[in-house]
Amino acid sequence: MIQTVADIRKRLQEADAAEFAVLERSLVADTRKGVLSAIESARRRLEAQQAEATRIEGLYAYECELARGGVAVGLDEVGRGPVAGPLTVGAVVLPPEPRILGLNDSKQLTAQHREELAAQIKETAIAWTVQHVEPDSIDAVGMTASLRFAFLKALGAIEEQGVSFDAVLLDGNPMRLDPREKNVVKGDAKCASIAAASIVAKVERDGIMCRMSERYPVYGFDANKGYASKDHIDAIKEHGLSPIHRVSFCTAFTQETLF
Structure with missing residues (x-):
């Protein structure tokens, strides 16, 4: 029985790598343009999925290396540069499994994707917190002191959840917050927990600013x-x-x- 192009396209769209290999071999003699296009589209989709899985594996592997196989807490801030609203810090401890696909620097994600990931991070994380420093406090003590206060408050909140950690992974330059501190430039694109912290912090802060827009x-x-x-x-x-x-x-x- 000759399959329609639509049926073949649907099967290819739903196929995983193993299924695609079988389908590709079975369709080797099919020269219909629609089938050839569907095969190529499925190949690109699977290659993109593999590239994303490899990228995510790198985020988790690098974090594990920095923590020497121990537990890491990732820290990141959002809102250092604005002239209004709070400074917001996220802290996240992730388990080795399950992996969260899509983790990345929050600025590289759409608002909808950030919100979806933030919900997944909160559900998956061993512990997480978001802390804020309000504008009047920033004015009173300056940004450097505000950052230190927020980061230390976030670490304390993680410990209050009963989670101990072996490494404090901080995006950017040294803050000397903790003897376990390890600094990772552009860490929100290199370490899973820092990426997660950047996402939950940005979603929380963006939500605050949207509510402030109503006021x-x-x-x-x-x-x-x-x-x-x-x-x-x-x-x-x-x-x-x-x-x-x-x-x-x-x-x-x-x-x-x-x-």
């Missing part, structure tokens, strides 16, 4: 997330600062607060 709609926080976009700066010049602006970050374009 202070003139600033467009849902779109700019507190960063100094042109529209945001124009709104500050017209309306002054809101209670969630970092006054010390806004001196170049502020007028007296109207709130």
